[in-house]
Amino acid sequence: MTFEVINEGDIILKRKWILLPIVFVFVMSLTGCSGNETVAAFHANDNVMVNTISPLQGDISVVGEYIGVIQPIQQVAVLPRLMGEVTGVYANVGDFVEEGDILFTIDTTELEINIATLEAQLEVQDATVRAAQTGVRLIDGSAMQSQIIQAQGGVAQAEAAIKQATLNVEQALIGIEQAQLGYDMAEQGLRDTTILFEAGIVTRTVFDQAEAGYKNAAAGLERALSGYTMAQIGLSQAELGHSQALEGQRILLEEAPGENRTRAQDGLAQAQAARNIIVVNLDAVQDRLDDATVRAPIGGIIEMRNVEKFGFASPQAPAFLISEQNVMTVTFRVPRASAAYLSIGDPLTVRDSGKEFDGAISEISTMVDHGGLVTVTADIPNPPSSLLSGTNVRVFVSAQSADNTLIIPLGAIHHIAGVPHVYVAEAGVARLTTVQTGIFNADYIQILSGIGSDSRVINTWSARLTDGAAIEVIRHGGE
Numbered sequence: 001m002t003f004e005v006i007n008e009g010d011i012i013l014k015r016k017w018i019l020l021p022i023v024f025v026f027v028m029s030l031t032g033c034s035g036n037e038t039v040a041a042f043h044a045n046d047n048v049m050v051n052t053i054s055p056l057q058g059d060i061s062v063v064g065e066y067i068g069v070i071q072p073i074q075q076v077a078v079l080p081r082l083m084g085e086v087t088g089v090y091a092n093v094g095d096f097v098e099e100g101d102i103l104f105t106i107d108t109t110e111l112e113i114n115i116a117t118l119e120a121q122l123e124v125q126d127a128t129v130r131a132a133q134t135g136v137r138l139i140d141g142s143a144m145q146s147q148i149i150q151a152q153g154g155v156a157q158a159e160a161a162i163k164q165a166t167l168n169v170e171q172a173l174i175g176i177e178q179a180q181l182g183y184d185m186a187e188q189g190l191r192d193t194t195i196l197f198e199a200g201i202v203t204r205t206v207f208d209q210a211e212a213g214y215k216n217a218a219a220g221l222e223r224a225l226s227g228y229t230m231a232q233i234g235l236s237q238a239e240l241g242h243s244q245a246l247e248g249q250r251i252l253l254e255e256a257p258g259e260n261r262t263r264a265q266d267g268l269a270q271a272q273a274a275r276n277i278i279v280v281n282l283d284a285v286q287d288r289l290d291d292a293t294v295r296a297p298i299g300g301i302i303e304m305r306n307v308e309k310f311g312f313a314s315p316q317a318p319a320f321l322i323s324e325q326n327v328m329t330v331t332f333r334v335p336r337a338s339a340a341y342l343s344i345g346d347p348l349t350v351r352d353s354g355k356e357f358d359g360a361i362s363e364i365s366t367m368v369d370h371g372g373l374v375t376v377t378a379d380i381p382n383p384p385s386s387l388l389s390g391t392n393v394r395v396f397v398s399a400q401s402a403d404n405t406l407i408i409p410l411g412a413i414h415h416i417a418g419v420p421h422v423y424v425a426e427a428g429v430a431r432l433t434t435v436q437t438g439i440f441n442a443d444y445i446q447i448l449s450g451i452g453s454d455s456r457v458i459n460t461w462s463a464r465l466t467d468g469a470a471i472e473v474i475r476h477g478g479e
Contacts, residue, residue, distance in 0.1 A: 047472040048464050052425045052456040054477070055408045060446050061401035062439050068332030068350070068395040070387055072323035073379065076298050077209040080313045081216065081291040082106050083182065089309050091320070097296040103320050106292040106313055111285055114171070118282040121164050125275040128157040132268035135248075136261065151249035154267050158242035161274055165235035168281065172228035179217070179224035185316035186210075186217035200369070213315060220315075227281070234277045241270035300324040303389060328383040330359060330395055333373035338399040339364060348378055348397035352387060361397070400439045406452075407444040412459045413437065423458035423465060424451060425473055430458060432467035 085107040091097055135150040193210035196202040248263035294313075304321035307313050330350055334342070346361045363377040378395075380387070387393075413435075414421045420437045423430045435450030451457065456476065458465065465471075 047428075047470045048430065048462050049474050050423075050425065050430070050458045050460040050462070050465070050471045051475045052473050052477075053408065053412070053459045055406045055447060055451060055453050055455060055457060056444075057404060057453060058407055058444075059401065059403045060405060060407050060439060060441060060444050061398045062441050063396050064334065064338055064399040066332040066334060066395045066397070068330040068378075068393050070350075070352075070380075070383075070389055070391040070393055071203065071329050071331060072300070072303075072325050072389055073327040073329050074298065074300070074324040075203070075205050075303070075389075076300075076322050076324075077206065077318035078103060078294060078297060078320040078322065079209070079213050079216075079315050079318055080106060080294050081220075081315055082288060083178070083314050084108075084110075084292070084312070086307050086309055086311045086313050089305070089307060091296075091302050091305070093302050093305050095302045097299060097302060097322065099296055099299045101296045103294050103296055104307055104313070105294070108289055108292045111289045111292065114285045115282065115289065117167075118278055118285060121168075122275065122278045122282060124160060124164065125271065125278055128161060128271040129268065129275055131157050132264065132271040135264040136268055148249070151245070154245040154264075155242070155249055157271070158238065158245040158267075161238040161271070162235070162242050165231065165238035165274070168231040168277075169228070169235050172224070172231040175224040176221070176228050179221040182315055183214075183217040183221040185314070186214040189316050190214040209318070217315060223284075227284070230277055230280070234274060237270055237273055237277075241267060241274065244270060294319065296320075296322060298322055298324055323389060325383065325389075326381075328380045328387055328389075329362070329377050330380060330393060331375060331377050332395045333369070333371075333375050334397075334399070336368050336372050336374055339374035339376065341400045342376060342397070346397065348395055350378075350380060350387075351394040351396065352391060355384075355386070357383065357387065402439060402446055405438070406447040408447055408457055409459060410440055410443060410445045411461070412457050413445055422451060423467075425456040425458055425471060428470060428472070430465055430467065430469045430471050 087105045087107050089104045091101065091103050097103070131150065131153050135154055138150055190210045190213070193202060193207055197204070197207040244263060244267050248267055251263050300322045302320060303323045305319070306317060307319045313319055342361060342364055344361055344364065348359050348361065350357045350359055357380055359378040359380040361376060362379045365375040368374055376397075378397075408422070412422055414423070414432075416432075420435050421432050422435055424433045425431075433450055433455075436448040438446030438448050440446065456473070458471070
């Protein structure tokens with residue numbers, strides 16, 4: 001076919017005149033019928049095209065997602081038993097320590113002075129005991145003059161014992177004041193920690209440590225009071241010994257040797273009792289000397305250090321925080337209804353920075369907080385070093401599940417006036433059927449009643465799909 005080229009507009013005009021008849025013939029050839037026959041064919045194929053599926057017999061679970069906090073399975077705050085200046089620090093934050101490793105030391109000057117004083121007192125009292133023993137031996141067959149001299153020596157020793165016992169009482173009073181100060185600080189610390197614990201700000205571990213510190217301080221005060229009582233007893237005994245020494249001397253001069261022997265034996269017993277008191281006090285101070293070297297109570301990572309060399313350490317302030325990190329824990333809160341489906345040992349997944357770690361529930365609280373939530377704790381064995389204490393993580397745990405139950409795709413459910421329904425294909429017609437549903441997740445929903453495993457559930461949405469609508473199933477079995 002050729003065109004006489006006059007201009008572009010003429011060419012377009014001629015093409016239009018040629019193409020229109022062709023299009024008309026083509027349409028007519030496709031229909032192969034008149035206009036009325038075409039409309040009739042259209043209405044004959046007016047069925048709703050649908051896909052159907054059969055309900056599945058399978059398992060379904062609802063995975064809950066929560067926010068949890070990573071913590072070590074065991075965390076111990078190290079509190080020194082002594083109050084004093086720090087002379088050396090041997091561990092830093094991030095260090096791994098074994099149980100028994102030295103963390104820091106406290107100045108022992110005052111304790112060493114006390115030990116030296118008690119050792120000197122012990123030497124004096126040993127001399128007193130020996131003198132009393134000699135007095136007992138000299139009663140029989142010895143010159144009266146020697147007995148008198150010994151009696152005089154016993155009086156002198158008894159006077160020295162009174163002075164020493166008086167010093168012991170004064171030192172015991174100082175010990176009571178120090179123990180009372182420590183007790184008051186521990187009591188205040190426990191009250192503060194209790195408030196923080198009840199508010200959920202600190203953990204049970206911190207509360208237990210504060211309570212242990214309070215009990216230790218109370219025990220220390222009790223020991224100090226007991227020491228004061230013993231010191232008073234020692235003073236009373238020394239005064240009694242002095243009186244007895246004087247009486248022994250009088251009897252030696254005025255009464256029979258038999259009576260002198262009795263008195264001498266009593267003096268010896270008193271001297272030995274006073275010596276025993278000194279030994280007890282010396283052992284107590286030596287134990288406190290051992291407490292000046294503070295060691296790690298557990299093996300783990302140093303999380304916090306609160307002491308510096310030449311600084312001050314106190315039983316009321318944690319000096320170190322040690323975390324055992326062979327196993328980490330994650331603590332999270334779930335609604336009370338969901339907690340009813342959880343059990344000890346249930347597996348879960350922790351996700352942190354795109355990485356996932358497996359764990360298992362180890363503790364479920366029996367208390368509900370003000371928000372109606374229950375605290376759940378899970379263990380994460382062999383955690384990586386990247387899973388740091390205090391990190392917020394996402395926790396995924398199966399809150400509800402059903403095994404070997406009837407399920408269908410969630411999209412097949414239609415809610416009408418709040419009641420779940422499905423469309424079922426029956427003899428070329430869609431039938432709206434009420435169903436009772438159970439748990440569901442993002443993909444499937446549990447069917448408790450209303451349809452069976454042999455039902456053909458319509459899994460296709462259409463605005464024309466209504467109860468009783470004519471349908472044509474184009475595929476069965478897929479979604």
